[in-house]
Amino acid sequence: MSAARLPVRRRDIDEQISYLLSKNRHDAVVLMQSPTPWDGPERYRRPDGSTVDVHRAATPLALRWVLTRLDRDVPWHFVVTPLGDDDLVSDMRDRLTPYTAVQLVNPTRSLLGAFSATSVVPGTIAQGDIPDTLAFLDEFTTSVAPAPAGVVTPDHLASQVLAIGLGWTFGPRNLSLTDLVEWSVSPHATERWDRLVTGLPAGVRAAALDWLGRSLSSQAGAALRYLQANGPGGLLTWGLAAEVLTVDPAATADEAAARQEATTAFRIRTTTGTTTADERGHWASAAVAAVHRVTRDGRSPDTLIREAEQLVTGDDQLNAESLLHLSSVCPGGFAVRIERVATALAAMVTGGPTAASATVRPVYAALRSARDHRDGDAGRGGDRDITSADAAVRLWQWLHTLDTSPATPGGLSGWLREQRGSLSWVNMCINAAWREQSSTALHRVTRAVAEQARTAVRDRDRAFAAVASHSGASRDLAGPALLIEDVLDTVVKPLLVTGGSVQPVLLLVLDGMSTAAANQLLHSVDTTFHGRWHELAAENEDLATALAVYPTVTTKSRTSLLSGQLATGGQDVEKRGLSDWFRSAVKGMRGAGEAVLFHKADLEMQATSVTGRDGIAPLVEDTAAHPLVAAVLNTIDDALDKSDPIDRQWSVDDITHLRVLLQAAGRAGRTVVMVSDHGHVVDRGQSAPSPLGGNSARWRYADAGTSATEEAADREVVVQGDRVLTDDHRAFLAVDEDLRYTARKAGYHGGLSLAEASVPVIVLSQQPEQLQYRMRDTMPLVEMDETMRHPGWWELREDFFEISGGTDADAPETSPAPTDQDGLFALDVAPVTSGPVLFTGLETNPGFVSQVAETPITGQDAASIADILRTIGANNDTLPHVQLQQMLGLSNIQFRGTVTRLKRILNIDGVEVIANRGGDITLNSEQLIQQFGLRVRTGTTTGR
Structure with a gap:
């Protein structure tokens, strides 16, 4: 093969200059033959500072014209031309120096120049293959990785040919089969492969593919044989299909037979010959890993996954639908795995809590399998199924603790602690287990567990109401329980006034936030702010949960909260009440500033203000003028009218204005107190309006002729006392979750279930140690974390029923507060x-x-x-x-x-x-x- 086939590249000119410099030549006029016109710069500067002019001359006349007009201030002149020696006359030759003849590109020296090398290992490439190889490389790049130590080796040449020719975006030194499979689905993979097959000399191509085989694990053999026989198309989909051929020790005889037949079909369809289990497994693992990579990069592999499922299930392909559960990416595989979760859960529930230790392990095995599937990842549709199944297991663990220790707490404060520490998490699990799932069987069993838990919760609501209807109706009978009208004095004031000085506090009243919603929101605060906000709980656990005013509605309970005393009214009463309380709390302290309270309309007006000083954040950050800033956030309570609280996971960004307020509080160094005015219950579509009628969804006035001690309906209680803020201080309050007096909504409040009457009180700080030190004598605080918020039955672990003993670790009824x-x-x-x-x-x-x-x-x-x-x-x-x-x-x-x-x-x-x-x-x-x-x-x- 003639060297003239090699086009002149800049590297060839630079190589020629380096050679001349080695001969102590510092200028030249060189004629270089090229089959293609020069497409580089007409002038460029070398690293040593010298200038190179490159000229084009297609005819003898053009050549003569170029040679007579050279810039003598430029030392290096190269003329690229298709002309040969026969086209030169003597006066032309006289102008060339140091050569008087046309120079040809030397293949070996061009190869060395391309790789910035000084030598090449003998046998690396045939001399005749160099032009086409360099032409192949030049087609895709002008930059080749320099040869290590300046020596072109077979392995370096092979790696560069493949990396450049196939357009790899990964480094060839750490090549994995996953890299190769991921590349195979790139837009130009097939085109690049075809170009490598047709444009690269056979010997070079064979050496490159041999290097590829040696660079990958020996287990990659089947995938490489497929690639060589079929190209990159299908490399990923057949790899995904190969996952169902995994040997399953638990397979039935029918599944084992199906696997054997599918393995034969796989060999035929992929034209890979006999494949080993290791080869198929390695190929499958690489394909699965490639899918996850593609997903993380924001590309959707869903079409390829569907194709893979068709390969598995198609009658004319593997015909292995019975093995689909072995696929960790195909949607059909996840569906089968979820059905197995449902079956295992049903067996656990049928066995009863006493048999749970033996029946729970299959549930965990099935759940692990479902989580391992791509569709089980958080954020994908299947995560909903797994979350519901998890909730059912947690509920079953909680029910187990009741069977082994059915006692209930004594006293109002004990019930409030139980709601905050355990029953609120039960409420969350009931909602998660209740909602619809993709599997009818799973929905059936999780709903059954949720119903059992609801019955247990209903019994506790009734037991609580029997106590709270009496002791919670009167301040004198409430005992150590924290009442909502005392939250300002008992919790906020110690944080606000310490040692004769006023400390900045942000009071956030999240209207309608239940203890269950508070659990979700605290998790969101942790993740949203990456752990910068720390929850601090009072060592006196009675301060973590307050009792709402009766009826548990906004105009009574929130007004009492913000007034620091029993009160009824609207926003004007709340603002006046908070201002009066603040002045009393800081009485005698100079420069104490003023308290400010924002309601929904105030916040919206501030948020839309066009002046920086009128925004929400500057007011929160002005700790001198406003040491106490309070804001009422209505998102949760508003949602009870128009959304589905069962399916809602409350987060920071769900609550309008919350993120901005917390960010501003953090910058200002404020302690945050997050509290509600009442909780709520949700509508599960199983209730009808009570014929008794009512003033609100969950309460009604006591009839004039009805005494306070008269027996109320089975699912409600009558209350009477100074904390019952009606005209006659009497009312009927609904207790059972599914009792309502008015039209249907998404959720309700006003009654006396634990979920409605329990008010979470949360303290947050970005300087927890400083706050703990400051509060050490007035209100000792303990820093909480995600793990410590959960009740003992919450953790999902296979040995729960062995380690849980006979009691619920977090149930206050089994261990009275010290x-x-x-x-x-x-x-x-x-x-x-x-x-x-x-x-x-x-x-x-x-x-x-x-x-x-x-x-x-x-x-x-x-x-x-x-x-x-x-x-x-x-x-x-x-x-x-x-x-x-x-x-x-x-x-x-x-x-x-x-x-x-x-x-x-x-x-x-x-x-x-x-x-x-x-x-x-x-x-x-x-x-x-x-x-x-x-x-x-x-x-x-x-x-x-």
């Missing part, structure tokens, strides 16, 4: 009674005793704390939260405070000895022993 304000515990845990004595001498170790003294745990000494650690250590250094909570008889807030103190005692200088790991408390025994210089004594012992 009387001390620290809210901690008196230990009553049986230590290990045989085997090695763990951490010998820990309770008397001076360092340990000193740490305990510096961070005391109420009612505990060094010995009892050492026993806690021995209990964890004896359980392989890990103990589930729920188990330790039950052993210690603690609620969530109490348990959180205990764990926080244990960390301060043990995690010295940042060395982690004790930690939270998911739902477990973990102990680093070796670090504990080393930290306090302990020893381990073996033998049998009782006690310490």
Whole structure:
């Protein structure tokens, strides 16, 4: 093959100049033959600063004209021409230097120039293949990766030919089959492959594909054979189809037979010959990984996935619909997996809570399989099914705790704690399990579990109402329960006025926010603000939940909240009431400023203001003029009229103005108190208006002739007292969720169910440690996190029924609240009674005793704390939260405070000895022993 076929490229000119410089030549006029016209710059500057002029001359006349008009100030002149030596006359040759003849592009030197190399390994490429190879590379790029150490090797040439020719966007050095499969669905993959097959010399192509095979795992053989035989089209879809050929140890005989037939069909359809299970599995894994990559990049692989499902199910393809459940991406595979979840859940429910330990593991296995499917990812349609199934399992775990410990809390405050710490999460799960799903079978079983839970909740609502109708109707009978009219004095004032100074506070009243909605919103605050806002709960758990005024409606309960006393009225009463309360709270303090309260219309007017000073944020940030800013946010209450609360997951961005207010509060360093005025119940389409009629959806006036002690209807209660804000301080309040007196809406309030009467009180801060220190004497606070908010039955773990024992760790009815304000515990845990004595001498170790003294745990000494650690250590250094909570008889807030103190005692200088790991408390025994210089004594012992 003639070298003249090589077109002149800039690299060839530069290579020629480098050669001349090596011969001590610093100028030249060189004629270079090229089959194609020069398409580069007419003048360019080299790295050494010298200038190069490149001229075109297609005819002898044009050549003569060029040679007579050279710029003598330019040292390097190259004339690109199709002319040969026979076309030159003597006067033309006289003007050329140092050569008097036409120069041809040297293939080897051009190859070296292309790769910035000085040598090439013998046998890398045949001399005759160089022109077409370089032409192939030049078709796609002018830049080739320099050869390592300046030596062109077969592997480097092969990798560059494939990377450049096929348009790879990934580096060839770390090539994986996933990279190759992902490339195969790019828009130009087939075109590039065809060009490689037709435009590259056979020897170079074979060497490149050989390198590709060596670079990938040996398990990629089947995919590579498919690529060579069929090109990139179908590489991903057949890989996805190959996933159903995975050997399944749990397969039935029919499934095993179907797999064998499908494997034969796969070999024929893909023309890959006999494939091994490893080859098919590797191909399938790469295809699945490629799908996830494509999805993350914002491209939709749905069409390809549907094609893959057709390959699996088609009669003329694999005909393996019975194996579709093995596909982790095909929609039909997810549908089968969800049906298996439904079947396992039904078996668990049929077995009853007492058989749950044996029946729950198949449920978890089915759920894991569903979550592993692409459609089980959050944000995709199938996530709804999984969330509903998760909710059903959680409800079943909660029902188990009731079967093993059916006691109910005593007293109004106990019921409010139960609603906030456990029943609010039950409400969330009922909603999630109740809603429609893609599977009729799954919907049937989750609805059945939700109905059982609703019955249990209804019983608790009635028991609560029996107590609350009496003790909650009168301030004198409410006991330690926090009443909504006392929230300003009991919670807001300590945060606002500390040590004779006024601290900035933002009070957010989210009208209609139930304790369940508060759980969702706190999660959203965490994720939206990436953990910058921290929830701080009072160690006195009674301050976490308030009791609404009766009836539980806005004009009575919200007005009382913002007035700091029992009151009825509209927005003008609320503004006057908050202003009066603030002046009383800061009485005698100079420069205290004024409180400001925004209602819906105020916020909308401020939000649309065109002047910066009139916006919402500047007012919140002005802590000197307005130390207390309050805002009423109506989104949740408004939604009860026109949306579906069952299917609603409340987030920061759902609540109008909330994000802006929290951002401004963070910049101003305000503590945020987020509270509601009442909760709500949802409509499940199972109720009709009561024939008794009513003044509102969930309450009605007591008839003039009806005494307060007269028996109310089965599903409602009569209340009488100073906290019943009607003209005669009497009313009938609905209790059962499905009782309403007026037309149907999406949700209701006004009654006396726990969900309506319980008001969440939340404290948020971006400087939690500073706030804890400031409040240490007036209202001690514990920092909460997502894990600690959940009740003990919430965590999804297969061993729940084994570790949960006989009680619900978070149910206050089984562990009455302690009387001390620290809210901690008196230990009553049986230590290990045989085997090695763990951490010998820990309770008397001076360092340990000193740490305990510096961070005391109420009612505990060094010995009892050492026993806690021995209990964890004896359980392989890990103990589930729920188990330790039950052993210690603690609620969530109490348990959180205990764990926080244990960390301060043990995690010295940042060395982690004790930690939270998911739902477990973990102990680093070796670090504990080393930290306090302990020893381990073996033998049998009782006690310490």
